[in-house]
Amino acid sequence: MARLTRVQQQARTRASVLAAAREEFVEHGYAPAKVDRIAERAELTRGAVYSNFPSKRALYLAVLVDTVESADPVAPAQPPASPADALGAFARAWLERLPLIDDPAAGGRLRLRSLVGVVDDEQGRVVLAQLARLEALLLGLALESCEPDDAAPRRVRLAELVLTLLNGSGLLAELAPGFGDPFDRTRACQYLAGLDLADTWAPPYLPYVAPAERCQERWAPPTGSRDQITGRPVDLGADGLVVALGARRLSAAEEAVRSARPGDLVTVVVVTGDPAETGSLVRLRVSDLTRCLRGVFPPGTWQRVRLVVDGAPAAAAMGLTGDDETEAAVRVRDGVIIARSRGRGAAYAAATAGAADRSRTREAGA
Known part of the structure; x- marks a missing residue:
């Protein structure tokens, strides 16, 4: 039998550790679980476990992610009536x-x-x-x-x-x-659903956001990204807004959605400085929620919004190293970045870039 490649062996070891860890957590729970017992169950050394997962918490989160993402696919739903x-x-x-x-x-x-x-x-x-x-x-x-x-x-x-x-x-x-x-x-x-909460979106800081930097830079996004909401492939080269948010800045996703122009595609890419723990936590919660959403709402529900959880390659294409505090955005048109912004309000600045110029042009022609 042909020898396993290094990648195949790593995948097999990781799967063995996950299976053993699941048994340990089911039997003992998180706090009393022991990495040494997990290694024994997997017939591996303690070092082999830690070479795949840097901590018990990272291992526990990986087990939960695997539980959610390996579940049977959810059938597409009919649109809810209300x-x-x-x-x-x-x-x-x-x-x-x-x-x-x-x-x-x-x-x-x-x-x-x-x-x-x-x-x-x-x-x-x-x-x-x-x-x-x-x-x-x-x-x-x-x-x-x-x-x-x-x-x-x-x-x-x-x-x-x-x-x-x-x-x-x-x-x-x-x-x-x-x-x-x-x-x-x-x-x-x-x-x-019947409550009237007078829900509005009007952040007081928007008037003080610095304008985006206007530019003409070739946009060369990575391929192979997948939308976490629908599970479909994502074309990051499409016109619209691409927003990179660190794990501590995820609330700014609403700013991107509410600030976008009619018809714009909004792609939120999530980055983190700690993929094993913080990254797994983000992936777990988002995967868990979107699995429930896909069982209720049809894929067309999110026609204008895409979410990429493993966003480091996209962030790198934007010129970012990416960490938990990242907040940056670019506006893309015809394969070119025409505006970029960083810091608080970045999505709003990039989304509205050029709006004032067009307004002045319309006024001059009136």
């Missing part, structure tokens, strides 16, 4: 993770994608807060697509409420198994 119908279907999809009353505690936490005791540092808490904002944006945009016309109200605050209720249900299921009725929670989510 936001209430959409929220009911979304809540049912999300609540499927709740463990049964007789499930072992450790295994139930894994099923819940529990991060209790896992993300317990300042960096992790900040990133989770930013992820929550991104999750609310994606669900909010989907709910807005259920409205009958283009003047749909903003639904991001509604999405925040729903995700708060569902995440609270998950935490309660971990701390007090069997408490509450998932059907009641589903109906509660449907009822929330």
Whole structure:
């Protein structure tokens, strides 16, 4: 039999470690789990485990990512008839993770994608807060697509409420198994669709954002990127806005979406300085949410927004090294970067680049 290549051997070792780690976490939970026992289960050395995963937390997050991404594909959904119908279907999809009353505690936490005791540092808490904002944006945009016309109200605050209720249900299921009725929670989510939250988007800093730098630079984006929302390949060479956001700046994704011109494609690429831990945390939460979304909303729901989680190659094409504090944007037209901006408000600056020039031109011709 032909000898395995180095890449094949690395993939086999990684798979063995993941399988052993899953058994360890299901049996013992995160905190009591031991890397030495994981190595024994995989019939590997402790060093071999750490050569693939730099920490127990990175290994735990990798197991959760693999759990979510290896699940059976979700069938494309028919468009929901209303936001209430959409929220009911979304809540049912999300609540499927709740463990049964007789499930072992450790295994139930894994099923819940529990991060209790896992993300317990300042960096992790900040990133989770930013992820929550991104999750609310994606669900909010989907709910807005259920409205009958283009003047749909903003639904991001509604999405925040729903995700708060569902995440609270998950935490309660971990701390007090069997408490509450998932059907009641589903109906509660449907009822929330009727609330008038007077939701608006008007950040006070926008008037103070510095204009984007106008330029004429060839745009040579990487190939092979995939949209995390729909699972489809992404053409980063298309005209529109490309925004690179670090894991601590993900809330700026809404700025990119709301600032974009009608018809613009908005591509958000996520970068991080720590792919093994922070990167895996981002991938886990985004993959988990978008899997639920794909079970409720058809792919055409996000025609103007794409999300690339492994965004380092795209960020490099923008001239960025990329870290958790990154916030930068470029505007692309006909294969050329015509505007670029960095820092707070970068997406707004790049999206609106040239708008003032066109306004003055129209006024002069009037």
